Amino acid sequence: MEEKKHLFDDPKNVKRLLAVFFACVVGLLVLNGVYLYLAKHHVIHHHAYYEWENFWGFYSFYGFVACVILVLVSKYVLRPLVKRREDYYDQ
Amino acid sequence: MTSEIVMAADTALATDLMPALIFMVGGLLVPFFKGRAKSVYMLLIPVVGFLNLIHIPLGDHHHLFFGDFNLVLLHVDRLSLLFGYIFHIIAFITVIYILGFKNDVEYVAGFFYAGAALGAIFAGDLFIFFVFWEALTLGSVMLIWARKTPKAQAAGFRYLLVHAFGGLVLLAGIVFHYSHTGSLEMSLMTLSGPGSWLMFFGIGINCAWPILHPWLTDAYPEATIGGAVFLSAFTTKTAVYALARLYPGTDLLIWIGVGMAAFPIFYAVIENDLRRVLAYSLINQVGFMVVGIGIGTELAVNGACAHAFNDILFKGLLFMTMGAVMHRTGKINATDLGGLYKSMPWTCLFCIVGAASISAFPLFSGFVSKSMVMSAVAHMSHNPGQGALVFVWLVLLFAAAGVFHHAGIKIPFFAFFGHDAGHRVKEAPLNMLIAMGIAAFLCVFIGTFPQYLYSVLPFPVDYEPYSISHVLTQTELLFFSALAFCLLLLSGIYPAEQRAVNLDADWSYRIGGKKLYHILAGILNPLNTGCEKVVRSVASASAFIFKDAPARIALFVSVNIWLVFGIRGRYLELRKSRLYNDAMEGTMPIGLGAATAVGFFILIYILN
Amino acid sequence: MNPQDDKELMELKHDPVPGYKPVFVVVFTIACLYMAFILCHSPL
Incomplete structure (x- = not known):
């Protein structure tokens, strides 16, 4: 089909x-x-509440950098620390 | 004459039922209905409840005199009313959603749970609040157990233990508080004395504060499909309500809230179970509310409450869409899903609406409430001595970008787009689609016409979310978060979805408890055997000594006697050994024993 | 239901699309530098 x-x-x-x-x-x-x-x-x-809000593209770059850091830290720091086999708790 | 009738009618309306009882008792009767009547009956409960609710005048009702106590079963003000509205709305939506499941346990537990939440938010004093708080635990654990898998049973049991502990902490706090102040009033508390601290932590457990949170991420993904929708609405929001009522303006809450907003998003990125991703993002959203309550200004508390209202809708919606996916495909892991937009387009659309709402896109509900909290933090940070709040604001902005990244993109992308897992299933059942449709409509409606939500907030609202600057900056923030996701994915850096367990604080009682047991067993068991050895050897040594000493004394006496009688050499040795053996084995001739004893006594007598 | 439906992946990798990695690196570097610049030049 x-x-x-x-x-x-x-x-x-x-x-x-x-x-x-x-x-x-x-x-x-x-x-x-x-x-x-x-x-x-x-x-x-x-x-603007803060000085940095007057810079061009503050929110854009902040959002971008924040998310990249979020992913990199999750992948390279958090996952090696906390990842275990799926049946870890069943043993 | 007519006016009298009108007055009678007014009093009839004024003798309102407790919202909690409508749900709890109404829910217990559900199993007695069959077929279509059952569906109609179940839908009527929240409707009747809502009609009852809007006719209750503000103030205290239903006093219960109990010894010296005057318990207030029903206290209605703007704060509790707001939570009352949304609890009724989400109960109605969820009931539509679960109509197809034909699981009476889930129905009864769901209504009981919703009723308990209503009872807690309308409680007029701490005692009634505590009673319904415990009922909340019962109802929710039934929703987890209703899944009937071994995993769900184990998770439900852990959930029950944590909440039983939390309930005890709260109760201890209430008792301390009462003995200190003599009041059970649900009024503003300051963190001083054990009572207020214990209550603070008791509520904190239900609010899923960092480290106290793992019951949520452990148990919610194991609940039934409908149960998870119920669960996402009530427990944490009741705790948020309690904090807003008892502890607004408590500085510590700001920092707790920041932690809640920040840490779960990291877990959400690497988590494979999509309902667990939602559970983490639930903590993240509650974090915004807790920060708002910690700030404690009118704008901040309004923002926290508005965000709770919106979160119940969009988080419920997201749990519903993932439930629908689970219902049709039987899968919930990102590794097993993908490409479902082809077969479940409506569910996909509703999921995107939910995702846009939680991410606070303009015209969606999160936008009009999250920004209130952000603005409140920014306002406050300009006050003298509050400079550290700048940091809070930056972290919240980070969390706001992160939430789009994991809940806003990851959930719809891995379930409905991305790698096509090949599921060719039917669209979700009609009742589920209607439920999701209503929730999605409300998300967009509130986002587009926020004035209706603002008009029911606890304090008067002087806030305009739709300024050019706010719309532009928020859109920038979100689009660039999306850009980050896009570029990371396309360049292959985005972490692979993996089936795995990610350790969280629940390790402490799931493995840590066992380890502690082993460590203690390792220390205490050898200690035990050691002690036993010592005691045993002391006992046997003393037994030996007590046998040996008389034999030696007998020997000493006898040898001297034998020497006197001139027995020498081999014959003496033979006699000595025979006597010693006889004495040790207790086979001495009675005469000799008696003689020794007599000799012994004489010796003592002489020496004295 | 064919047995393939029940086959569950242990890992779902995201294969890189050629050409995007340099773009990402460049954008990220520029964004980081610019953020650092902004935060340094705004008094709290």
Whole structure:
């Protein structure tokens, strides 16, 4: 039986999705620049609690670095420390 | 005349039932219904409960006089009402979700559990609170045992032990508190004296504080499919309610909450069982609430309560989608799943809504509540002497990015996309889809129109989540978290999903207990045998001495006598050895024994 | 149900797609340096 082709069975669609996503990411950084520019010239009100929020792309880079560190620490520090065989508790 | 009737009707409405009893008693009657009537009846319980709830006026009701005590069974204010609403809503949704399971144990336990949670949040004093707190444990452990697998039974037993201990700590705290203050009022506490500390920790166990948390990640993934949805809603949120009522503004809670928000996300990244991933992210979300309560300002407590409200919905939704996957495929490990968007598209959609909500995407419910806590922390950190809160804010931001990473992406990606595990199953049953649909709708509705949620929060709300800056920065944070996931996955660095046990604090009582037993056995058993040896050798030595000494005395006396009688040489030796043997074996001729004894007495007499 | 349905993987590896690792390394390095720069230049 020939199975129905699904959305992501076609690698082209995956590539398209990735391309859209990367475009969004870059777009957000551009938007952030525009936003800070407008805020600097008092076109829109910008309220920041902390100094670093006034830097371009603070949240973007923080999110990225945070997640990479999260994964690297989980993989290289936590997993070697805590991983045991599946039947560890059954022995 | 008419006004009298109206007044009578008012009093009739005012004599409200306890919300807890509607669920508990109503639930016990479920097994007596059959077929369609059963479904209708079960759906009616939360509906009737809700209609009852919205007619209860604020204040104390149902006093129970018990000796010197005036117990208040029902106390309604804005805080308890908020939790009352959401508990009714999630009970209704979950009941729809479990209609297909035909498992009376699960039904009765579920209603009992929900009733206990309602009883605890509407309790007017600490004693009633404690009674329902214990009932909460009973109901929840039944939901775990209802799975009927050996693993579930063992996990349920551990769960029961931890909560029985937690209940005792709470009870001890209440007793201390009462003996100190003479009051059982559920009012603001300060951490001073053993009573308030013990209560604080008793609540903390149910709140899954770090190190006290493993009962949650151990037991929830072993519960029944519907049971996990129930469990995700009530126990921790009741504890959050209790903290918000008794300990708002306690600085220690800020740091506890930060720990809760931060550490589980690391475990969530390497965990394979997707319901366990959700259990870890549950702790992470409760962490945000605990921080909010620790800050204690109106904005912060509002944020904590709003987040509890939203978390019950989106975490329930996520547990429901994973339950549906489990129901259809029989699998829950990331290693066994993938590609399910093809066969379960609606479940997939609802899962994405839940994921977007927990990750706090704009227009989804997490966005309008998590940010309240973040803003409250930021506000507070500018107060003099509160500079350390900057660090708290950074960690919370880290956790906010991390939660998207593990709950927002990992759950939908490994279940519905990613590597196709080849499951070709049917879409989830209609009742499950309806339940997930309602929860998903509410997540989007609250996220889009937060004013309705804000209007029922404990304090007046002066907060606007949808500022350009907030929407933009939050979207940036989330998209770049997604970018990190994407690049890590594509470059092959993302950790492989592995079937394994990840040790957590429950090691301390699952293995540590056994190890301790072995260590103690290793020290105490040799000590025991050593002592026995010493005692035995002392006893036998003294027995020997007591036999040997008279023989020697007899020998000494006799030899002198024999020497006097001129017995010498071999003959003397022979006599000596015969006498010694006779004395040691007790076979001495009576005359000789008597003579020795007499001689002995004479000797003593002379020496005296 | 064929027996293959019950075959459970012990490990699900994520195979790298060629070309992404350098991209990741570059982006991560830049992001780290920039974060360090921001945090150093903002008084608490």
